[in-house]
Amino acid sequence: MAMFEVKELTKYFGGLAALSDLDLEVEAGEIRGIIGPNGAGKTTLFNVISGVYRPTSGEIIYQGKKISGLITSKIAGMGVVRTFQRTALFHKFTVMGNVLVARHLQAKGGLFRTIFGTNRQIDIEHEEKALKIIDFMGLSDLKNELADNLPHGHQRSLGVAMALAAGPKMIMLDEPVTGMDPTETKHMTDLIRKVRDEWEMTILLVEHDMKVVMGLCDKITVLNFGKKLADGLPEEIQENSDVIEAYLGGEEVAELLGE
Amino acid sequence: MKKKGFLKSLVPMTTMVSLVVALSIMTVPTTQAAETINIGFLAALSGPDAGWGLPGITGNQIFIDRVNAEGGLLVGGKRYKLKMYAFDDEATGSKALQGARQLVLEHDVKFISAIGGTPADATHPFLSKKKVFYATLISTDIMPDRPYLIGGGDVTPRIDMLRPWYHKFNNPNLKRWAVTSQDETIGRTCQAWEVGSAIAEGWDVVYDKHFSLETTDFAPVVTAILATKPDVVSLNLTWPDYVTLIIEQLYLQGFKGIISGNYIDTESVLQKVPAEYMEATKSANSFPLFDDPWWGEPSWQHEFIKEWNAKYGPGAPGDVHRKITGIDWDHMIMLMVWAHGAQLAGTFDPDKILEALRAAKSIPTILGPAVMYGKEMWGIDNMVSPPIPIAEVKADCKCKRIQAHIKFEEWFEARKDTIIKVVKDKGQYFDQRK
Amino acid sequence: MELTTFVQTIANSVVAGSIYATVAVGLALAFGVMQMANHAHGEFFMLGAYVVYVFYALGGMPFPLAVLAAIPTIAIIGLLTERLIFRPTRGNVLAGFMATAGLTWVLQTAAGRIWGLAFMKMIPTPYMGAANIAGAQIGWQRVLIIPAACILLGLLWFFLHRVRWGKALRACAQDPEAAALQGISINKMTALAMGIAGAYAGVAGALLAPIHAVTPYMGRDLLITAFIVVIVGGMSSIEGAVLAAFLLGFIHTFVTTIFDATSAVMVGVAFMAIILIVKPTGLMGRVKA
């Protein structure tokens, strides 16, 4: 059975359904792209999975455990962490500070130790681990910079770095390359692939940039008006008539075909 | 480096503290002219309780000005000018203690006028240690372990005990006595004494509760009182503002019996209910008017009113934008007693003053000749006890007129056993309040 | 509880409810528009009473006129508060609240110094005598408050739902950004809201002046009640505030009659805590308090 399953997930806001009877199965180590026209319910899906919203009905199962209905921090604790569409950072903290805080779940040491810093060893390890992630995201030379002062691209990477620091097994990236120039995008795409390969991470990816999606994802799920439209390998999706239908009228068709 | 961070954050702290102290040291102690005696006024001068503090200053000042006009207070053949220092305790214990310390340590005051309550509780250990007189209005703060705390300028709870007698005396056929007052330090004690006396005088006490200080609408309170069908509604020492509102409700909800209280501020009550009603209810209380012809002419009381209006009345230099109240002279009574004591003793030594006062057959106060009394009530003879005026509201003059002027001591001696028993049952006897 | 006592208590409750409602709607309205949390609202109420004292008791103006006079006077004070305190601190609700807490001290002290500080101000009752309802006696002065409150609340409802500016105000309360996009000037709206808030607090104080102890500190007792009403009603919801006001009016009055006012306030707070636990948005609120 799959590592991560969504069963007949439905979420109503007031009268209208943002998600209806959505089913989803993700295998361990897979990069799953989730696309769809604006307002298709992609971000809502992330919010429901990460526990920001409670589902109206249906359930979410992760490694055989039901996580739907738990609070966000619990879900994160179980290893499902998400990033945000907005650039969500602790702006008053340095890059290092951000990642250190993000390692919250890994941080060891009892109350007394933490307060009086009696056990430097723990702190040192803590910082080394954080540094590793920072290096990995290629931010090492900025580690003492205030998050606020970073260029946009780096801020996005820091966002991912923080998600990684939380020590997840599955990570949900909400438009990681928005507002990036081609080189930054390239860099980020490689990073995401590396994350999967080197960290054995399962990845859910919501992204508008079809080049990225098609290039990166093993499988793609298409949403439209909260319903699943199609499900399959990138090339299948590109041929799928319903999908083209859904994107028709929108200039996104070209985008979809990756031109 | 974290250590250093901490030290750094200590820098401003320390600098600030040194600033505080430095400046406080710089402020030089007030230089004493040899023949000046300082007295303190320690009460709420701002905030909601200021109504009990601020007015007291005027009365004391009038007395001080008189004394100084005569060249000072004649003690042991030497004249001493009086000077008053005021400190705002905001009716909180901590600030009162701070104030007591400032007045004693900085101004070396020999006598402090105060209101009483928690400020008294917080200050007495310090003041007893320093042997400084602390005079509260109401006698309920007097305790054996507070030798220099004297009280009683305000005649509660003695008036509250005499009113049941007074009304019984005038209306022997009435039976049902209802009493209420605000739920606070003094209210509980004074009401206990009143209930005791009411029982001693043969009343059935049908309502004996306190309304809380949070009360803003008295309709429900009065509704509850009238549900007990009382002949007399006594307000004990309910504060004047509340008295007015309660009497209004009694009038509106159609109460026909007798209204009785410690302090009925006639003028403001008559804004709310017709004078005829007040006369019909024989509403009796203890705060006399000093322009009452009853005092006779010339009299210190009439003088006082004139002086007050000249100094603080409308258009006067120190206009306080209000009418004279009982508080304006309530504090002064205690100051007069202390000054007289010093003159009798021929010294400002507190123990000698107490001795002299207790020995004195009659101490002049603005309410008439007083004696030191109260051993059975408070465990120590530190209660100043002048004769107690009972005034009723009259429709013709729309004012209070004194009906009787009663010596408390004999009356109490005759009934004390019954009364004290009740007070003890209600856990309000001095040795029960620890 | 006998019937007359019961009727009496019901009547007292309605009066209390009317007062709470008149005071609280202003608070809720101001909070709804750009989150202006006015700690000095109780002092507006107090100043309203002093207007009556000055114009009616001292100036000899007829009581109804004095009450009307309170409306513009306190409205202006409301406007000033908005301009001098809420506008500079806009976007930081706590700053606004704390600054108005400072204003509370300023107004209380000023009132005390200007009009003297001893016992309550003497204000003759304009309409002595009492109405007899099923054996219960309610003073005309109190009876008067009920229709007055109805009219005031009715007017407010009409203004908010039928008048262009009122609708704008509601739009602004629901979603300031959207309102701003529609070309509604936020500054105008905040000013308007504070004006109304002041007017209503003022007129409530004015109506109450003859039956309330008029002192510089009469507002403070009301403040916590008013805020409890607003929270229970659902922060920025006017209708909720009115509903909560009458609920609390009944709770307070009945508990006061049966026990005492301390318990009444305690029960009120407990009521609020329960509402917060079971329905954090308040009775009719949309946003979490």
Add this chain to the structure above:
Amino acid sequence: MSVLPFFAREYYVEILIIFLINVILVTSYRLIATTGDWTLCHVVLMGAGAYASALMAKHFGWPFWMTMPLAGAAAGLVGLGIVYPLLRTVGFGFFIASLAIGEFIRLVWIKFHTPFGGPRGMINIPYLGELGPIDFYEAIPYYFMTLMITSGCVFIMYRIDRSRIGNTFKVIYEDDILAESIGIRVGRYRSFAFVLGSFFAGIAGALLAHRLSAIDPHQFGLDEMVYLLVWVVVGGTATFAGPVIGVAVMTFLFEWTRPLLAWRPLFFGAILIGFLIFLPGGLESLIPKFTFWNKKQKTT
């Protein structure tokens, strides 16, 4: 700090004692505020500590070194008791709800004459006895004891502020959704900060109670709370030192303005308004301009 009392006159030593107690109060207040929760019942929680210590000392005759930490614990427990409904609210709702609930606690003291003594409060709270030749009733010994306790509390709170926990508090203030998403139990940490702050407030309360030997509900009323706000606002809360600066400056101003008598509340009200409008950062916001530790507060 340690030599001051020998130069200052006794009255000012007393002021310093109260000042030190207030330092604990503001510092613990800031500790809670770092999570973004500004409360209006902090002084009431101080009162809870004061009452607890007084009760234990009076009825069980326990010594101060026992009652003080227990008073802190008691205040912490009260905090724990009230934090649950409070957590249902955020920002302003929290602020007002805490006001109402604090009022509730005060009314409990007023309502229940046993054991709290009702409106009169508690009297004859035992003073600290002698320790060999030292009589703690005297100002200077009490001053040094308070100084020690205060530095102890302040040091602990400073370490917390600098520790990972302190940072967690701050990030919750900055972006609680993000904090939650990386696995921080926001609710728990908010409660933790609140209870911790209550604990230290309780200690301050114990120190006050045994200095006064008499406390009443009025002592912990809303006005006192607004004074606390004045200190915090005047000092600022961004840095650890801010509130301490505030309380120091205001303590001085408070003595300085005594001659104003009845006018003082107006004066302090004006100060509060002025700072919030013209210097929202408080006095501390002036300091970085000309000293070294502006870097410090960045690198958390």
